[in-house]
Amino acid sequence: MAVTPFGVAFGIAAANAGLATWQASAFSLFVFAGSAQFAAVEVLGGGGSAVAAIAAGLLLNLRSLAFGVTMSTALVGPWWKRAAWSQLMIDESTAVGSAQSEHRWRRYGYLCAGLSIFATWNLTTFVGATALSSGGDVVTTWGIDATIPAAFLALLWPRLADAGQRRSALAGGLVALTLVPLTPAGVPILASTLGVLAGGQRRREPEPATT
Amino acid sequence: MTATVVLIGLAAGTYGLKAAAPLLLSGRALPPVVARLADLLPAALLAALALVSTVTRDGATVVDARLVGLAAAACALVARAPFIVVVIVAAAATALARSLM
Numbered sequence: 001m002a003v004t005p006f007g008v009a010f011g012i013a014a015a016n017a018g019l020a021t022w023q024a025s026a027f028s029l030f031v032f033a034g035s036a037q038f039a040a041v042e043v044l045g046g047g048g049s050a051v052a053a054i055a056a057g058l059l060l061n062l063r064s065l066a067f068g069v070t071m072s073t074a075l076v077g078p079w080w081k082r083a084a085w086s087q088l089m090i091d092e093s094t095a096v097g098s099a100q101s102e103h104r105w106r107r108y109g110y111l112c113a114g115l116s117i118f119a120t121w122n123l124t125t126f127v128g129a130t131a132l133s134s135g136g137d138v139v140t141t142w143g144i145d146a147t148i149p150a151a152f153l154a155l156l157w158p159r160l161a162d163a164g165q166r167r168s169a170l171a172g173g174l175v176a177l178t179l180v181p182l183t184p185a186g187v188p189i190l191a192s193t194l195g196v197l198a199g200g201q202r203r204r205e206p207e208p209a210t211t
Numbered sequence: 212m213t214a215t216v217v218l219i220g221l222a223a224g225t226y227g228l229k230a231a232a233p234l235l236l237s238g239r240a241l242p243p244v245v246a247r248l249a250d251l252l253p254a255a256l257l258a259a260l261a262l263v264s265t266v267t268r269d270g271a272t273v274v275d276a277r278l279v280g281l282a283a284a285a286c287a288l289v290a291r292a293p294f295i296v297v298v299i300v301a302a303a304a305t306a307l308a309r310s311l312m
Contacts, residue, residue, distance in 0.1 A: 180263055
């Protein structure tokens with residue numbers, strides 16, 4: 001149930017960026033990837049182009065490719081089943097699924113975690129998006145605009161336990177901050193990907209971060 | 212309109228990334244370089260997003276009370292507070308700083 005406040009926060013962020021309630025809900029239904037949804041909405045709200053917003057979200061989601069590799073041995077069946085199951089490929093479902101030893105239980109854990117988060121995520125997105133439809137001064141008076149950077153920091157936090165991740169975060173953050181006054185909106189976020197070059201050498205297989 | 216374009220593009224691209232291995236790869240591993248990059252990218256992007264969303268508003272650079280909120284959020288995270296507390300602390304600290312400025 002840790003996703004409840006996060007879903008509400010996404011709904012608020014989407015409304016804050018000028019999205020209609022149906023658009024916020026469609027993001028949670030069809031994209032279903034928390035941090036990428038936040039990133040795309042943040043770039044959009046900041047005046048970035050559609051291409052920049054999509055690219056920021058996809059780069060953040062490149063890890064789903066690795067999750068897919070982790071889960072693919074357990075997700076066996078007809079192609080249409082694998083196609084439907086794939087929509088649930090997020091950090092939490094991969095973490096729960098890959099913690100099981102037998103293929104059948106890996107699939108079962110993945111599906112249970114994925115489905116319960118899918119339901120909660122969509123419900124709470126809707127609640128958050130409708131809660132903020134009043135908009136205007138409420139956002140600054142109550143400090144709601146500060147919840148978005150706080151949400152990004154909270155997502156980043158568990159990754160900082162590793163030195164390579166810390167270097168990647170520091171370099172990415174510095175590149176972005178330097179470019180903010182110089183480039184159009186959205187570009188600093190994309191340029192921050194250069195931060196991975198400071199991350200250093202490979203040390204282990206990527207593991208899903210539990211948020 | 213732009214939001215709908217982003218919605219469709221991001222949904223299609225994200226689904227492609229999620230479904231690539233289960234539908235096409237069955238059993239093979241990613242090249243180590245790709246796996247390492249995919250593992251390091253979120254840290255760089257999330258740090259950039261946290262900082263940029265703190266110091267910009269509608270595309271312009273603005274340093275305001277949100278910086279106080281971000282610092283408060285960091286303190287809450289050091290104290291191992293859950294997500295909801297981190298977000299509320301950030302909002303409350305920002306609102307307080309605004310009322311004092």
